[in-house]
């Protein structure tokens with residue numbers, strides 16, 4: 001306004017008038033440049049934290065969903081002190097890579113991995129790029145290098161809705177080290193037209209999975225049947241399961257993974273035949289991983305379709321495949337707990353070994369069965385292997401200590417609905 005008033009006080013000649021108008025227009029243009037954000041119109045739609053590799057104390061990965069490409073790549077600016085979102089003030093920087101989800105306009109996924117983190121430390125960060133804009137300052141906490149205890153939340157079969165949000169909110173109150181989701185996340189069935197479900201789903205995770213100290217809770221997710229579009233016949237996993245592969249698959253695949261937590265726990269995430277069959281390369285990989293877990297007091301596997309279902313048929317093809325290919329390995333390498341999903345119930349088995357009740361103090365228990373938001377189904381409580389089964393939405397809190405792991409299921413009101421505990425594994429005979 002000051003520029004306008006001054007120009008009005010001058011009585012210019014016609015030539016001077018043209019020059020003054022040009023200066024006026026240029027001044028207005030400069031003022032707009034100063035006032036207009038560099039990333040006007042672009043947006044970071046969602047962000048979450050996961051891991052790309054086995055080392056969960058010194059690495060983390062931040063995934064962004066943006067509506068615009070970042071050129072050349074998105075970045076994370078981070079520091080051990082809060083910097084109020086001022087990009088120039090963060091001491092550390094990591095750069096990532098991006099992919100556009102084919103067939104969807106304006107949806108880009110940026111994956112930025114942070115390495116060489118100081119374990120057991122809180123970091124503050126912004127993520128994005130000048131093109132996409134940055135997140136507001138958020139914080140995460142790296143895990144200890146050698147934790148003596150570890151707590152995590154697990155469950156599957158979530159979907160989008162008030163119950164999912166309520167369960168996530170209750171889960172976050174336990175301040176877990178991470179949340180492990182056992183498949184059937186947004187129920188989009190791999191359809192590009194259902195992107196809105198993923199947007200709503202990611203918003204729930206982002207808004208609710210935050211600890212009491214404000215740090216973001218990392219997420220690990222295995223694949224479920226509702227992540228795959230079975231109408232597409234393709235060997236390209238990204239075509240059959242675009243959202244799981246782009247958003248959650250570690251380093252773009254494969255769909256099974258190992259994560260270690262100090263020398264306390266090895267966690268294996270598996271694919272119950274949705275993109276990769278139980279047998280063949282996956283079971284070879286599983287055996288190779290299991291051979292290297294002897295020193296760990298706890299060994300757990302998380303996957304979607306249960307070996308010991310509580311609602312569906314015991315002889316369902318995927319349950320049979322799990323018992324054929326994986327059960328002998330679980331028994332031989334003394335799996336502590338199988339974390340199962342897909343049946344939308346609450347269940348816990350008796351300790352099992354060799355597909356029979358295990359001798360006292362031995363065996364594996366299987367808990368589930370994936371009811372972290374979806375409507376519960378009826379249970380088949382008379383099954384010989386079930387110790388407890390109920391038609392109840394819930395999540396499990398797994399609390400590991402050197403001498404005992406306790407697993408407690410909570411409902412959406414925060415009420416305890418089941419509990420059990422197990423000793424650590426005994427040394428291999």
Ligand SMILES: [Fe+2]
Nearest residue numbers: 157184342343
């Ligand atoms: Fe499901």
Ligand SMILES: [Fe+2]
Nearest residue numbers: 184224225342
């Ligand atoms: Fe399922």
